[in-house]
Amino acid sequence: MLRVENITKSYGKLVAVDNVSFKINKGEICILVGPNGAGKSTLIKSILGLLKHKGKVRLGSYDMESIEARRITGYAPETPILHELLTVREHVQFIASAYGVEDWEEPMRVLFDRFDLTDKQNKLCKELSKGMQQKVSLCCAAIISPAMIFLDEPMIGLDPKAIREFKAMLAEWKARGASVLLSTHIIDSIDSLWDRVIMISKGRIIKEIERKSFEDYRSESLQDMFLSIMEEVS
């Protein structure tokens, strides 16, 4: 589904992402883990075309920067940044309009129910708490029923119920064949969901693991494995 080839992103002499290549198959949930400053957000932004980079990114048969690819791509940034002057409902409606989603009202109602946003839907986003804004950001990414979803630290600020709903949503996306690239620090919380893990440090991939090989050969948890690999690297 997603094919990333030799992505390099530099800021002057600093190489933030160094020749990274990987692929995510249809219906896979890929977790991007790494210490702070490893280049996770930069990598996601580069893939999305928000940062200029070297290398190629293709989504299915489309170039990642084409309108066709954008039509099937959802994105929730690290910090929810919403239009202060639009209400929660208007945000979802705007996204539906921009992505050409026809029947958006029923899926929106379901999303609002899941994330306890129904009674907040007519509030301006400026008036919401950070956690609530994160929920709106996730709803915006979900409303378009994307085939590829990019989530940058999506669980930060979410309450336990919202985290549970978010995980259920991930499972649903996976079940309908959507692919997910998710960066997170909370490794334990997505232990049962991932299909592929990419560990990065200092802009480079230091380990790529598939679920099958992990289960066959490893007895430790993903978090323990991540910590021991990071110790080795440092």
Added chain:
Amino acid sequence: MKAVFYLFFRGTRNIVFRALKKPAALIGYLAFFLFYLWIGIRLNSGKEQGASIFNSDIFYIMLTLFALFQAYACVYPAKKNGIAGYLMADIALLFQAPVRTFDILLILILRQFSSSFFTIAFMLVQAPIFKTVFGLTTGGVILYIFSSIVMSIFGTVLMVLKVFVFRNKPFLTKGFRLFFYAMLGIYLIYPVIPAISHASPVKEYYRVFRLPVMDMIPFFGWLRAVAVSPLTGITQSLAVSFLILLLLCVTGLFYLYRKTDTEWFEETVGIAEQSGIAAEMIKKGSMPVLGPVRRKNAVSFTFTGRGSAAVLQKHILEYRKTGFLFVSFKSVLFLILGAVLGWFIRKSPDQDLPVMLISLIVISILSMLFSMFSRWKREIRSPYLYLIPDTPFRKLIMITAASAIKHVIDGFFYYVPICILTGASVVEIVIGVLAYMTLNQICINVDILSNRVFGRLNAGNFRFLINYFMQLLIFIPAITVSAVLDELNMPSVLGVLGYLGVLTVFYITVSVFTAGTLRCPENFD
């Protein structure tokens, strides 16, 4: 395109709804504007049309400088250039959407249209003042509104066009930059030629600079012809320049309509992020310095102050880390300003106004501009200030003390060159510096007070206007007392002392009220 229009119209509609939901702020705005309008009408009554308080040349120079700035911002080419004016939310939501590049650009132009309507409203309110102060006719006011709209909308289109045309084209960028500098050179240097051999070179330079032929110089002349139209009226230059700019913008829009790439995102994201940071810094009272992060000095420091004195020590520590004691770029700016002002006063002494009064007027206006950048803003938003076991009055003194020290130092940088060049006495320097410091402390106190009274209304612009108005109400009587003492042929030192005296009375009065506000953080914005 439908989504972009939706985003724009919903956002605009919600601004209106939000204003209606907070009638106090709306009534405040309207009351303030009506008051402003009333002052303008009162000043205008019985005055001949075209007569002005200030020389209209000042307005002409202001408009020319604006056109020059606009030409630089909109046309100067750079290899790496982003588009200014996007919000961070646009980056996260709009840039990722499957919409055409042109649609993403369209939102900027729509927003420019929207802000133009606010400009019209704001200018209509100011029209009587403009007529009085700068001697504009009714036609001039209409042209002022027209030119402001043209400059803002055409400016946006030209800026976007520039980014697309010159991005990643170093050869073209270099060539056009040369052309840009050549035009700027002709624009500024051509009037020098006749001025050199003239008996009154400055007057001759200004006369040639204003000639209609100068309006034919690409970009600088075209934009100036539009900008100064409130004073010149509908001229051939205006018509030609407007048509050229219109043609350029329409062609540019057609060119942009065909664009599909997304390579410009990165620089644009960078600008949007920096604008967000700058807005946040202003809110916290810091001067927004964008670009590379400045190196901080390593300082060894031990906190010894008790109670709110620790806040003052923290500010001193911050000043030491970011510069040499309290000397900053602003201090150097004041030194240069003082030297320039002193030189001008020496060269052409004003028979009506004494040196110290001129310098006080200039620095008072500067104080009002700089008063928004101060460390206290961050403090009143911090819960720690309210938890410190100390009296509100002492807290007020301590959170503003670092600013006071800074103003004393900046004041010396400003007054010393003036006094050296004009021969004013040391006593006048000291009183002038104290007056500058007191005025700044008043500005801070007024800002805290208005934040307390209007902070919850969430109407920042309104507060901004109220602040300036209140500061003017304090500054004008002080200047008046100083001018009256001068009229009575008192020694000039008494005039400055009178100015300081009035400010001190205001400072003590405002401080009593302001200290009372520092009991609870809840009501601050």
